[in-house]
Amino acid sequence: MADPVAAPLQLLVFRVAIAFGIGALIGLEREQSESGGTFAGSRTFPLFALYGALVQAFFPMLLPIAVGTLVVPLTVAYLGKIWFEGDIGLTTVMAVLLTVILGALTTHSELGAILAVIVGGVVTVLLSAKGPIHDFVDRIDEAERRASIKFILVVLVVFPILPDRKLDVALGLNPRFIWLMVVFVTGLSFAAYILSRTIGTERGIALTGILGGFVSSTATTVSMAERTKVEGSLYQICAFSTIVASIVMFPRALIEVAVVNRSLLPHVAVPLSVMTVIGASIAAIIYWQATATLDEQTETQLTNPFQLRPALFFGAVFAVVLLVSESAHSLLGESGVYATAFVSGLADVDAITLTLSRLAADGTISNHVAATGIVIGAIANTIVKAGLAWVIGTRELGRVVTAGLGTVSAVGFLVVLFA
Template sequence: MTGLDAAPLSDVLLRLLVAVALGALVGLEREHSESGGSFAGSRTFPLFALYGALVAAFFPEALPVALAVLVVPLTAAYAAKVWFERDIGLTTLTAALVTTVLGAATMHSWRGVLVAVVVGGAVTVLLSAKDPVHEFVDQIDETERRASAKFVLVVLVVLPALPDRSLPALYGLNPRFVWLMVVFVTGLGFAAYLLGRVLGPERGIAVTGVVGGFVSSTATTVSMAEKATQNPALHHVCAFAVVTASIVMFPRALVEVAVVNPRLAPSVAVPLGAMTVVGAAAAVALYWRSATDEAVEVEEVKNPFRLRPALAFGAVFAAVLLVSESANEWFGASGVYATAFVSGLADVDAMTITLSRLAAEGAVSRSVATTGIVVAAISNTFVKVALAWLLGTRRLGWLVTVVLGAVVASGVVLLAV
């Protein structure tokens, strides 16, 4: 007896159809691949998926044996491919096994169907992106590879070893949560960093601002201010990049809130969303005023997967968490706001995650957490304005002040309502 015995025949047939469709999707990609077409293609891959689905539907206990049996002809075909074509790539062979498992997943449950569809789509994209992936890997130098490898190694070793509980010796901090947030924030920056590397140094000014905002809006502001000083005629272009990088900080903070405390996200989305919309509208106006769309590269943005900056953020986050809890106990909401403003001068992420966590634990109310997060974002926005004045030209300073001033005003108005 299996879980499908009580299911309607239409459900079983629909799941089989999904399995075959996923196999056809992968098979079509392999059919057009230089190395995959002769091994297996648009007919064979649907059969792999159907094979896995039928075994999982009627003989679920035998699925491991069925996969082992499938490995035998696959190995023979792979050996022949290596012998006749001198191609030792394992991609198509691996894709065949994955497709079989995806077919089996469709028969597990409707959640399995959803997972199979998502994974099948991701596998197809990954297979079809062979050239861009290899080109991207070739662009990464040895120093960046070592830095990324060290960071990933430390994450894999340190995270499971950290205790997942509050420790009195650390004033009640949860070490695993602190390090998990370090990995999360660094991962956001690394995703944007990868996007920037894929697009290359000749990307447009708009993408430069977005990527710089997710990796380091402060570094973007410094770079644009220096470029405006070197060539004053580019003040509109540089102001656009600074504003774009600054407003990207708001949706980034919203993502962090949604991950740490989803219940707080709707409350925070209102002021941060309004600030994003106002900033985006002003940025569009700046873009059309720009005389050129010169390609701009943010030299200061580095690979976020580096151990020392990650440890520094972890220390800042732990300190902000402790100070915020104490400030709330001693001074109430005013203490939280003061801490948010001071913390925001250096880093918005630490305060955003801290208040999201405190709100989830009930230590502060949603309104206090929302206000504190917006205060930290406003404080960090002031830093961008100051950098534009100190390192850039007067025209750049005025443009950034007017635009980001309107952004801050919109956030303050919504908080006061």
């Protein structure tokens, strides 16, 4: 007969071991970085985690008091750290309190244990990334900081008060959904922007194309085209970066579809994936041909996506595209959707991708029509990139980019046509 006590005991021991591991991970980071000093390190942090885990397991009602009782010894230790080491940073103190809470989460529930592991990993990464984070902040000028703060405040203030329903006064649009898509697209670009600023202004050509494509493939194309006007011999390198930035648009569209309408993803994944693979293969060939100048660095002047005016402009474009697409489908059927997708894609792929994903989710159009429209929008945008290469860059750049993106577009069209 199985012991009824053994299973719960084994589970508790396992959860406590998780708490110990989280504490040890954070403690090792604090000691290795020498940020904890004499205050706390690889032995002390596991004890804090065990403290929280055992209190939560046996005296859950006393957890607030248990955390509160740490205030006195932490204060004394912190004052001693200031006195002897001259360090007034609060990071280690906050890490201690968070470690106690994470320890408590491990014995609170299964979900709590999973969350503790995830948060513990994030905390460790955050603590160990002190240098890169401070370097990134130093690279951001005052104007960028003000723009980011303004945008974030507007998001936090505006989003909760927007009605989450279709309004007649807004021509049947849902204001909160429109603004949510603005925040989502801007956040996606901002994540790539942060990575680009963290790595530095001078990057290798492959990374320039990838990050530039996620932030703004148009900006990358213009930057590379202008570079060839100054140094014409670099046209192959610049063509490589331009093509990479353009094909990054396809995985970005897949991310947007997955967020808005996951059921549409299988329909759009095949053509966009094939276009990505073909584009990457062409870019790899150009990269190989440019081996003589691979030591050159390319630089794209990317702007902070967290700016209010461009965000509002995208919201307006998205709303218009959504209304036009619905009306075009009602009046002209599938051909109306395709025409709208092409015209919209000339200016912005995100707007038509989100629009058609939403319409397919609502049942207004079929998944096949939505997928075809998204691919058409992507093809239209690649045509624009080729045009920019011709108009702004050199003739050599225009030929290479047109050949590469033209092949990608033709393959995408054929895949959709025979799907």
